[in-house]
Amino acid sequence: MSENMLSVRNLSFSYGTHDVLRDVSFDAPVGQMLAVLGPNGVGKSTLFRCMLGLETRYRGEITLGGKPIRSISPRQLAQQIAYVPQSHSPSFNYSVFDMVLMGTTARVGLLNSPREAQIAVTEQSLERVGILHLRDRGYLRISGGERQLTLIARALAQQASVVIMDEPTASLDYGNGLRVLKQVRDLAREGLTVVQSTHNPDHAFMFADQVLAMVDGAVAAFGTPDETLDEPMIEALYGIRAKLRHVDGVTSVQPIF
Amino acid sequence: MTVRGIKAEQNAIERSKNRAHSLVIAVIGALVIAALFVSFAIGRYPIKPPELLAAVWAKLAGLLNRALIPIFKQQINIPEVSATTNAILWNVRFPRIVLSCLVGCCLSSAGAAYQGVFQNPMASPDILGASAGAAMGAALAILLQLGSRMVMLFAFGASLITITLVMLISRVARGSQVLRIILAGIMVSSLCNAVTSFIKLVADPNNILPEITYWMMGSLAKTRIASVKLAIIPMLVGLIPLLLIRWRINLLTLSDDEARTMGVSVGKVRFLVIVCATLVTAASVSISGLIGWVGLVVPHLMRRLVGSNYRHLMPASMVGGALFLLIVDNFSRNLLPTEIPIGILTAIIGAPFFIWMITREREEI
Structure with a gap:
């Protein structure tokens, strides 16, 4: 196992009686871009909050290089895991x-x-x-x-060796979104581990090395985009029937209405 | 040009920008010293510059002699200064001038600190009720006719108790830390204001009530060196940590989650900053009464001059606040034959100045 590997094992989290995450397990591969996909409210943000050390009341274990992140001080953790929020307007x-x-x-x-x-x-x-x-x-x-x-x-x-991004393209126009993602993938190529949530399966096909698909707070599929994002999975994630098109080695999603 | 050359040049730009901001702070510092001399000279009993220099030199020489005679067995000549000049200079003007600088420095840096930790550019030093608490304590001491020293102590104590209460309530309340503290502050302040109003209601309208009212207008007129010595301790205890921890205040202006993922213990740093800012506010208000606007206007003006980075903003607010209140206090004691309470003047100057500043917002930066 690599030194900086971020691993999530049997992670469960609930707000009161409402279960947000159920038994989530995966490894964020070092130097790769992992896209987390799922509908709104599926628990992506909560998952990220746990991985960043902002939530600690979870069951299961999150480890960085084999060490539970709950045992790492905020300052030490910040030197190893960085967070990129959605672009905001500070005071x-x-x-x-x-x-x-x-x-x-x-x-x-x-x-x-x-x-x-x-x-x-x-x-x-x-x-x-x-x-x-x-x-x-x-x-x-x-x-x-x-x-x-x-x-x-x-x-x-x-x-930090791991960067976690919460929908980095959510508020960007088409061109800026693609430029930002291209930039992020180049950084991953230089050895950074990137975990990012996205709402656009096309972006996952274009840029992600691995995909974590989440339905109802649990892992629905984990693997390369081509392995995980087939037509039934798109429908399970978004409730939209779609057809996948492969053109010049690039896969894109064509919705069917 | 090589890449390394470009980088070196950019580093040089960064250094020169840092230097430019430091220069602004140094210039304001120099203006404070110039303003000090002017303030010593002007007043109802004007002291001419040669006489002023002689008096200052006499004081310094006296101190030097006391320290150096045992070593050198020689005396520095002390120039003749009239007793009236000496008395006015050292017993009346000196404590008042020192205090106006200190109070300006404290209120302005507390304002800058509160604006940062509450992520709100409109926060001022009295946002949590430090002033309302001090006013209640002072009103109570005046009502009981305990003397000016006790008025100051009551104001200081009540101010600290108020903030402690605010912090305790905010701990058990729910919601985000910033919101909890501000809401608790509003509630406790309004409670204090109600108590103050009640004290004013039962106070003797012939002598006690005017005294309470006058205290609330804010004034540095009755400053004695003993009270300055008393107030300077909590002021320094608060100002020094604010200056030391100033870089981390930058991160508190972002969201709490963001700051935490960058390694800042948000709750602890915010608590420390609030405690220090409150301490200096309480110390200032308890000795000078309610002086508004300094903590709002000066930090905003300084943001224009040195930017938002607390690395420069905090020291700039400190010297800028000292300069501002020193100048305003000169108007307070010289503008009319009778003294104008300084709290009235800061409001008359502060409000229009602030309006002018916010209407210029778009042009800058």
Whole structure:
């Protein structure tokens, strides 16, 4: 088993009497992009919250490199697992540079501010996602796609081996969405483990190495996109009859009404 | 240019930007010192610059002599200064000027801190009821005619008790931490205001009631050096941690989940910042009465000058607050033949200034 492997074993979670996750088990393969698919309210966000250490009252075990994440301090965990939220509007207008610099906090002493080393990491992260030219712009004054890239750069500045993304393309237009996903896949190719939720099976076919399909809080299928996302699975996930089309080695979903 | 060359240049840009922000803070600091000298000179009994310098030098020389005579067996000549000048300078103006700087520094940094931890640009130092609690304590002490020292202690104590109550209620309430604390603050403040109103109702309208009313307008007029010495301890105890932990306040302005996934113990850091900001607010309000707007206007102005990053914003708010209140206090004591309570002036200046600032919002950044 790899050193940085994120494993989820028999994970169950409930809010009161309402079961959200039932006996979920899977491994996030190192250096690959794992897409989590499922209808709204299926428990994707809760699963992510557990994996990020934001929820701890679950049954089962989540381990990173064999170590239960419940036993890792928030600061240590932040150095290994980073989170990319959906692009948002905070109350204050930080520069893109400062926003990304915040990602280095887990490696900065409690009473210190970031120093040269963190500034250098921030520069590199901005460069890797190709937004170094935005560094002095206000975060609230850039486009949704640029904000999403800023948040991805921030996760890179965290220097974690695993990055968890909550629907990174949800608020983006067609072009920006694809550009962001392409960027994310390139990062996975460089060795990052990426776990992201998506509502678009086409995106999973285009970019994901592995797919975790969830129905009703449980794992419906886990494997490569072609193995898991067949026509009955699409219908089970979304209640839509669909036909898969294979053109030039790319699979896409054609809904049937 | 090589990639390395470009990177080095960009690092240099980042450093120079940091330097530019530090320069702004240094310039404001220099303005504070200049304003100090002006404040010493002007007043109902004006002191001319040569006389002022002589008096300051006399004081310094006196202190130096006391320290150095045992070592060098020599004395520095002390210039002649009139007793009136000395008395006015050191017993009246010095404590008041020091206090106006301290209170400005405290209220402004507390405002900046609260705005960060409550993710709300409109938060001010009295958001949790520190002022309402202090007013209640002061009103009670004035009603019981306990003397000015007890008024200050009652105000300080009541302010801290109020905030403790707010924090305790917020712990057992449900919902997000920020919402719980703010709601508890609103409830407890309004309770304190009701008690204060009741005290005013039963107070003797000939002498006690005017005193309570006057205290609430905020004033630095009766400042004595003894009360400054008393207030400076809680002020420093609060200001120093605020300055040290300032980088982490940036992350509290994001959502709690986000900050936690970046390794910040959100609850603990927010609690520490609230405790420190409350301590400096309580110390300020208990000695000077209610002085509004400083904690709102100054941090916003500083955001314009140095940006939102607390690394620069916190020290800038501290020196900016000191400068602002020092200048306003000069107007308070010199504008009219009778003193204008400073709380009235900060509101008269603060509100229009704030309106001007928010209507310019779009142009900047």
